[in-house]
Amino acid sequence: MKKISMIFVSVFLILGMSVCSAKTPNVADQDIQIFSVDNSNGAITAKSIEKAFNASGVVVDVNNDMNSIFSKRYGHIHHKKYNLAIFTNAKMVSKLMSKYPTIGLITPLSMSIFSDDAKNTINVSTLSLAGMARITKIPATNPDLIEYAKLLDAALHKALPNGSYLAVNHNVKPSNKPLTTEFTIEFELEDGATYMEVKEEFEEEFEAELGPVGYLIPKSYKLKHNDYDFFDTYSIIRFNAIYPVSKNHPDAGAYAPFSLVIYKKKDEDTVNIRFRSIDKWIDDLGITDKETIKEVYKTQNMIQGILEELTE
Template structure:
């Protein structure tokens, strides 16, 4: 009987990790509140990642909405010091997850801290690529969590919902051969940033990805420029967090802006909100409304700057 029980337990554990969910979910006992986002940031930095953003959302939630159900709600972004350069050199779209995100949250009255991060398969599905580098980055992240939090319970999210929408929204702007690249970049960024505030978007972090790709000017990059903006709209993450806090793995949204040296165009794009709806199974009507409005608003900004 003991063997049967053990076999059943092993089967259930294996089955939970063989689900087709798009999110790695970790649950860590944190009754004494000793585990903090700063500890997780340090662990990631020491484990081969580079943390770009560690944003505590409790203050903004309380300031704008007067209340929150969480005592911890942090958005963290990071990239792999070992593999990101190679990945973005090969696939321009990979910048949509450079940096990638991790949601860190713990509800009031709860003893468990939760971590949420996209699987490599989910990233590949969204980007439309299959490459072992995605698995290598995933392995780095999982190794950091398992090393520093060995008692963490690891599961995968529920199976994702099907969607017929494009998972990365992109727009292009043609560039004349005789245009100065620095002027093109400066004007494009100026127009893009001017469009954020009227629609309520904020930029908690900005990254010159070409500095990573050129190793600070030591090697050539296939891009004239490559920038990424971490974009956030507070009503979106606040409303979604009420029912699907694990969707915080998508926040803030990384917007990529690049021009390849062998192309006469600037490309701008971001992982569409349909990923939130699909991967995190966001079905609450208020949350869906906020997400779809954000998609529409951000598309209108990108249309304006690329026309």
């Protein structure tokens, strides 16, 4: 790597609290929320949902018809309608960045838009306020996080008129798996290089490693904030993981594409790299199929291995 030597400082695996499912599900207690409405006439589409979100100030940057991808790649689809989309509200993210760089773990947020073909409903799954708080470690009582969740709620009601939240009752298992996977490194500047130049070079190498092993980057963000030298986030997906997971857990789109953040505060030497541990899907969604679990672990291990190699 030109003009750079990187000192590997540490890898942190931050343990999340174990959450057990209750017999009577409570939307507020679940990490994922599913908003649903009858769509027998087919009037509500992924595009109309995107339009409603944008009009509500929650901007959809990518909205992909996954069935067009799945049918070509795997020759089969699980649901008549299945889209994965990512969205943000720049104002809320900027406000939360001031105190909580962990907001990058859910920037962008993601959602799945899917049909329940037996019930003729259209459904949108996203993180709930509880899920946003749990992943970022931002208190659920934080007024800015609450406002962000309210914006999302308003967008869902506008997109699916007369809709309602379903009772979510995933068989969430107590787990010691790390909630997030984190790396810290220091960039040592050489030959007059700047932090921005070194960061760009690091990210180029990172992106080059992802494609050959099946990861795609639907979008990346370079956020500006006075407290940071840089704050970049990636939306990342691996089809070989989300395809089998979505068969029985179409609401997994609340977790995928997953977000990875790379940032450096101006008053610190440390560069932080964080993403929500992908193998947590197994416990949080109650995944039991062995082949699906194998692909989820593979997805976690490969991206963790890439970052370990780049930070050696």
